[in-house]
Structures are given as structure tokens and as C-alpha cells.
Amino acid sequence: MLQTISVSPARRSLEFGIYRDGDNNLDAIQESTLTQALRTSAADSRLEFTVEDTTRLHAGGDAIESGDLRTEQYVIADGGIGQAHDGAPHDMSDEKNLAEFVALTLDNAQANGAKQTWVELVDHGGGDGGGLETADGSVMSMPDIARAVADGIAIHAAAHPEDAGRSVDGVVANQCLMDTLGFADALSHAGVRYLAASPETMLAPGVPSDVAHSIAANERDPISMAKSVVNDVMRTKYDAGGLAHFGPAAAFDVLDLNPSKLDAVERSIKGLNDDVGVEATRSGVRSILREDARAINGMVRFPQGERDMPWHADRPAIAFYNTLATDGRLDARLRGDAARAESAVSDLVLAHRESDGFAPFGGADYSDAVGPTVHLPTSRRQIDPWASHGVVETDNAFYRNVDQGEMTRALA
Numbered sequence: 001m002l003q004t005i006s007v008s009p010a011r012r013s014l015e016f017g018i019y020r021d022g023d024n025n026l027d028a029i030q031e032s033t034l035t036q037a038l039r040t041s042a043a044d045s046r047l048e049f050t051v052e053d054t055t056r057l058h059a060g061g062d063a064i065e066s067g068d069l070r071t072e073q074y075v076i077a078d079g080g081i082g083q084a085h086d087g088a089p090h091d092m093s094d095e096k097n098l099a100e101f102v103a104l105t106l107d108n109a110q111a112n113g114a115k116q117t118w119v120e121l122v123d124h125g126g127g128d129g130g131g132l133e134t135a136d137g138s139v140m141s142m143p144d145i146a147r148a149v150a151d152g153i154a155i156h157a158a159a160h161p162e163d164a165g166r167s168v169d170g171v172v173a174n175q176c177l178m179d180t181l182g183f184a185d186a187l188s189h190a191g192v193r194y195l196a197a198s199p200e201t202m203l204a205p206g207v208p209s210d211v212a213h214s215i216a217a218n219e220r221d222p223i224s225m226a227k228s229v230v231n232d233v234m235r236t237k238y239d240a241g242g243l244a245h246f247g248p249a250a251a252f253d254v255l256d257l258n259p260s261k262l263d264a265v266e267r268s269i270k271g272l273n274d275d276v277g278v279e280a281t282r283s284g285v286r287s288i289l290r291e292d293a294r295a296i297n298g299m300v301r302f303p304q305g306e307r308d309m310p311w312h313a314d315r316p317a318i319a320f321y322n323t324l325a326t327d328g329r330l331d332a333r334l335r336g337d338a339a340r341a342e343s344a345v346s347d348l349v350l351a352h353r354e355s356d357g358f359a360p361f362g363g364a365d366y367s368d369a370v371g372p373t374v375h376l377p378t379s380r381r382q383i384d385p386w387a388s389h390g391v392v393e394t395d396n397a398f399y400r401n402v403d404q405g406e407m408t409r410a411l412a
Contacts, residue, residue, distance in 0.1 A: 012077075013046035014116045014216040015109035018209070019101050021092035021123035021132050022055035023069055029204045030122055031057050032238075033174065034076075036209035042079025046216045048112055049076040049209070050105040054092050075108065092123070093132045093140040095148040102152020102168060103159070110156075110163045115219055118170040118194075119149070120207065125175025127299075127314050128182035128375060128399070129391035132175075138390025143397065146186035153191055170194035170215070174207040177299055177311050179253050181265065181372045182398040184348065188257035189397075194222070194350070195257055196229050198249040199316065199373045200299050203360060206248045208236045226254035226351035234353040250301075250361060251354035251369040261347050268344040269374075269402040272321070272337035277406035279334055286410055288330060292323045293378050293411050296368065302361035308385045310393055313377035317345045319368040320376060345371055375404065377412045 018033060037049045054071045071092075074084035090097050102119060109117040125131035130139035149168055157164035171192050173179070179197035187195055196211070211229045218225035233252045237245040280286045296319045298312040305312070324330060324338035354366040375393050377383045384392050399405070 012048045012109075012112040012114045013219055014118065014212060015048055015050060015105055015112060015114040016209075016212040016215070017050045017101065017105035017117070017119040018053070019092070019098065019119060019121050020051070020053045020055070022053060022057070023089065023092065023135070024124065024133055026123065026204050027055055027057060030174075030206065031055070032205040033120070033122055033207070033209050036205075037076045037212070038079060038081070040209050040213055041076050044213045044216060045078055047077065047212050048108065048114070049212070050101075050108045051076060052090070052092075052101045052104075054089050073104075091135070093134040095140070095144045095151070098132070098140075098145065098148035099151035099155060102149055103155035106153065106156035106163075106166055106168070107160070110160060110166060116169045116215065117166065118172060118212070118215060119168055120172040120174055120209075121145070122174040122206070125173060125178045125202075126386075126391050127177035127311055127373065128180050128393040128396055129310060129386065131173070131178060134390070136390070141392070141395075142180075142183050143186055143395075146183070146190045149187065149192060150190035167191045167193075170196065172207055172211065173197035174202070174205075176201040177314065177373075179251075179255070179372050180314065181269075181317055181345070181374045182393070182396050184255050184257055184372055185262050185266065185398040185401075186396065188259055188262040193257055194226070195255045196226075196233075196253070197255075198233075198252045199314070199369055199371075200250045200301065200366065201311075201361075203238070203246055203248050205238065207233055208248075210236075222256065223350055226256075229254050230351040230353050234355075246360050247355075247358075250358035250364065250366045251352070253352045253371060254350045255348045255372060256350050257348070261344070264344040265341075265348065266398070266402055268337070268340040269404075272324075272334070272341050273403040273406040275334055275337050276410050277403070279331065280410035285330070288327065289324070290378055290411050292327055293320060293376050295323060296320050296376075298376075299369075299373060301358075301364040301366070308381070310375075310382065310384060310386050310391060313375055313382040314373040314393075315376045316369050316371060317374040318342055318349075318371040320374065321345065348372065375399065375408075377408055380412050383408060383412055
């Protein structure tokens with residue numbers, strides 16, 4: 001008589017989704033994130049990567065062959081590729097497509113008994129304007145990205161009610177300029193606990209897939225996890241041939257998106273902005289505020305940055321609020337508001353590193369680029385100057401909820 005054998009699913013610590021939109025000029029260089037994932041999974045059996053890759057490349061061992069644009073889906077585990085199939089190219093900047101990928105990653109996490117699920121978004125990024133470049137050269141809006149994550153969580157819960165408590169623990173933004181208060185706030189409302197991102201332009205291929213190992217190895221210690229992830233990014237050096245070696249980021253953070261912390265951020269910044277709206281009517285206050293904001297350099301600190309880029313107005317929030325809090329020309333109420341805002345934003349930062357002279361960007365100094373950025377235009381031309389390109393930084397819930405328009409009117 002044959003004995004019935006119960007086969008348990010493989011147990012993994014981490015399901016790490018890589019959503020790579022390679023339908024543009026970053027296709028070839030950002031393919032490295034996938035070869036990195038193969039290497040990382042071979043060294044750490046706790047990991048499985050769920051991959052959706054829209055590309056003109058085909059990875060077969062070390063060989064990359066050009067081809068027609070298509071979408072490949074597969075998993076990477078134990079140094080190999082499985083469950084692979086490809087087909088017509090997906091619209092990676094479509095909210096429904098991203099939601100379905102998030103749901104698939106959560107499905108695989110459940111099947112593997114994974115304790116954590118993270119998703120990495122790989123493409124161009126535009127801060128609170130969005131990311132995941134669309135076919136017309138604009139970007140998928142930041143609220144749509146966060147909503148897609150929330151929708152994917154809901155799809156998984158509806159299909160698997162026995163696993164309805166599973167969520168996306170973290171998002172890695174392997175995109176430029178996505179370390180923003182607006183994006184952090186939106187992801188928190190979508191149920192995401194951590195955001196790993198840079199406030200500045202990243203140099204592709206960007207975040208190394210090795211960060212998955214750091215996440216899995218520190219699942220019970222968020223502080224150690226965050227420090228390890230940041231160190232992975234900031235210690236990475238890519239070989240640019242005649243251009244020598246370069247790091248992927250001038251600054252990088254891991255943020256804690258605990259809803260209570262984001263609530264404190266919203267309350268404190270709204271209080272500051274509302275008081276600014278009143279105080280700015282007093283003689284000389286607007287000039288002081290504008291001077292303090294202009295003392296904090298915005299992002300896109302490299303020489304080739306176009307003058308009309310909106311991210312010149314994305315300034316490190318902690319540095320700005322600290323400048324206001326210590327400016328004796330402002331009254332005690334505004335300084336107290338700013339100090340509370342600085343403290344609340346600082347409380348989000350689990351780990352951070354920055355460069356005091358990032359060589360690829362002409363040695364630009366990022367020593368004040370600690371923590372997320374906030375949109376602070378100091379002239380009217382800095383208010384959504386790329387709106388015609390589909391990049392709008394002021395049309396999101398965070399901007400509205402904290403009355404950021406009051407600060408914008410005072411500064412610009």
C-alpha cells in the first residue's frame with residue numbers, strides 16, 4: 001500500500017518583486033538588476049524574486065540578445081529561473097498592470113510562506129510627479145502608483161481570504177527623486193511600511209538587488225535592515241569603463257511609514273503652513289521665508305540639470321524646517337511650528353547616508369540631503385513647470401492635506 005506524502009511548499013523569508021519598465025533608454029543598463037538577482041538568490045535560499053520585465057533584451061546566461069519589445073514574467077530562486085513565459089509588451093505605466101503584478105507577488109509570497117513582501121519599481125522617476133515612464137514620455141502619477149499597490153493588495157486578499165492580512169511591507173524606488181514626503185505619505189495610506197529611495201537623480205542601474213539579502217537577514221530588526229540596505233546602495237560601485245567607477249546615488253534613505261508617524265508629519269506641517277499663510281501678510285516675513293528656502297539647494301544638483309526641471313524646488317524637508325526653526329527673525333510661533341515639523345519628519349528616517357561631494361555630479365555637496373524632500377518652489381516658474389509633460393507635483397493628497405499651497409504662495 002502506497003503511503004500518502006504531504007509536500008510542503010518551499011519556505012522563504014522574503015518575496016521580492018522586481019517590476020522593470022525597460023521600454024526606454026534605460027533598458028540595457030538596468031538589466032543588471034536581474035543578473036544581480038540571480039547572483040543574490042544563488043547565495044541566499046531565503047529569497048525568491050517575482051519578475052515582470054518589459055524589454056528588448058533577452059538574458060540567456062551571460063548573453064544578451066536584442067529583440068522586439070515584449071514582456072517576460074518569471075521567478076528567480078536558488079540561482080535559477082522558473083515559471084517563465086513571455087508575450088506581448090505590457091503597459092507598465094498602467095495602474096491595473098502594476099496592481100496585477102503586486103497581487104502576483106503576494107500570491108507567490110503566500111505560496112512560499114514568505115514572512116515579508118517587497119516590491120521594487122525600476123524605471124525613470126519624477127518625485128511627487130510620479131514615475132514609471134509612459135509611452136508618450138510622461139510618467140505614471142504618484143497617486144496612481146500608490147493606488148495600484150493598494151489595489152494589488154486588495155486583489156490578493158479577495159482571491160485568498162485566508163491570507164488577507166498579507167501586505168506589501170516595503171517599496172524600493174529604483175528611480176530618481178522618489179524620496180519625497182508625498183510619496184511616503186501615499187504609500188503609507190496604501191499599507192506599505194517602508195520606503196527605500198533617493199531624493200536625487202540616481203545613476204542606472206541604481207539600487208543593487210543585493211538589498212533583498214539585507215532585508216531577509218534582518219527581518220526582526222528594522223533599524224539594522226535599514227542601515228544594511230542604505231550601506232548596500234552607497235557602497236556599490238559600478239564600472240563605467242573609461243569613466244572609472246561610480247556610485248548609484250548621491251544620497252539614500254529608508255523611511256518608516258508607520259501611519260502614526262505620517263499622521264504626525266501631516267499635522268505638524270499643516271500647522272506650520274497654516275500659520276505661514278497668516279504671518280506672510282506681515283511686512284518682511286515673506287522675504288525671510290523665501291531667503292531661508294533659497295538657502296537650501298533643491299535637487300538636480302548636477303551641472304547638466306535643466307533650469308525648468310521641477311525638482312530644483314524639491315528641497316530636503318529636515319534642512320528647511322531646521323532653518324526656519326533657528327531663524328531668530330521669525331516669531332516664536334512659526335519657529336515652534338517648524339521645530340515640530342522637523343522632529344516629525346526626522347522620526348521617519350530609519351537610516352541615511354549622503355555624499356559630501358558626489359563626483360559624477362561635479363562634486364555637488366549633499367551633506368544637507370538627509371531624509372525626504374518637500375516641494376518648495378521659490379518662484380512662480382518653479383510651480384509645476386513640466387505640467388505639459390504630464391509631471392505635476394502639486395496634484396496629490398499630501399499637498400492638499402497639509403495646505404502646502406499656503407507655503408507655496410508665501411515663497412513663490
